[in-house]
Amino acid sequence: NAGVTQTPKFRVLKTGQSMTLLCAQDMNHEYMYWYRQDPGMGLRLIHYSVGEGTTAKGEVPDGYNVSRLKKQNFLLGLESAAPSQTSVYFCASRDRGQTGELFFGEGSRLTVL
Amino acid sequence: DAKTTQPPSMDCAEGRAANLPCNHSTISGNEYVYWYRQIHSQGPQYIIHGLKNNETNEMASLIITEDRKSSTLILPHATLRDTAVYYCIVSLTTDSWGKLQFGAGTQVVVTP
Numbered sequence: 031n032a033g034v035t036q037t038p039k040f041r042v043l044k045t046g047q048s049m050t051l052l053c054a055q056d057m058n059h060e061y062m063y064w065y066r067q068d069p070g071m072g073l074r075l076i077h078y079s080v081g082e083g084t085t086a087k088g089e090v091p092d093g094y095n096v097s098r099l100k101k102q103n104f105l106l107g108l109e110s111a112a113p114s115q116t117s118v119y120f121c122a123s124r125d126r127g128q129t130g131e132l133f134f135g136e137g138s139r140l141t142v143l
Numbered sequence: 144d145a146k147t148t149q150p151p152s153m154d155c156a157e158g159r160a161a162n163l164p165c166n167h168s169t170i171s172g173n174e175y176v177y178w179y180r181q182i183h184s185q186g187p188q189y190i191i192h193g194l195k196n197n198e199t200n201e202m203a204s205l206i207i208t209e210d211r212k213s214s215t216l217i218l219p220h221a222t223l224r225d226t227a228v229y230y231c232i233v234s235l236t237t238d239s240w241g242k243l244q245f246g247a248g249t250q251v252v253v254t255p
Binding site for chain 2: 034061063065070071072073074075078080086088089118120122124129130131132133134135136137
């Protein structure tokens with residue numbers, strides 16, 4: 031059971047380039063999330079999804095887009111990368127219900143030059 | 144969601160109990176207390192959560208005060224592998240879609 035898998039794990043971009051981070055979960059979870067973590071700080075929510083075909087903005091959504099075309103996948107896109115988007119990105123998923131454990135991926139480290 | 148206050152760092156001797164405090168004085172009646180930890184640069188890992196009653200699982204115990212304004216996470220026998228950043232989070236049970244707001248947490252260092 032792989033849990034939550036993120037690809038790629040590392041990426042270096044130049045300013046203005048675009049890229050997509052893929053998050054895949056094999057637990058049939060309804061809810062999925064994208065967080066970013068900057069050095070010495072906690073995680074901040076970028077976007078989230080409560081089901082296939084739905085997405086919503088989190089705390090820091092600017093500069094990112096997301097899609098949830100399939101229940102098991104949640105994509106995070108950067109259309110025009112900026113140095114301020116250098117960060118570690120974490121994907122998480124959770125089953126529906128009032129409470130529950132968030133399962134996190136191992137993270138994707140992105141550097142924008 | 145209610146905000147939480149945690150000490151920025153704590154040291155603990157290996158084999159001893161680690162008691163991690165968290166203040167959440169503005170917590171409302173329908174907010175749960177969650178604890179997660181993050182080892183080095185890995186993804187955060189769920190530890191435990193509770194509403195009113197004390198909770199225990201194979202990893203830790205959660206003690207919530209009667210007025211629910213503070214809680215303590217107890218690692219009964221700390222090991223070197225418990226060195227991590229520990230996050231205390233309060234979250235609504237409904238209308239929050241499971242979103243959790245992570246603060247800076249407490250850096251726990253377990254020493255031999």
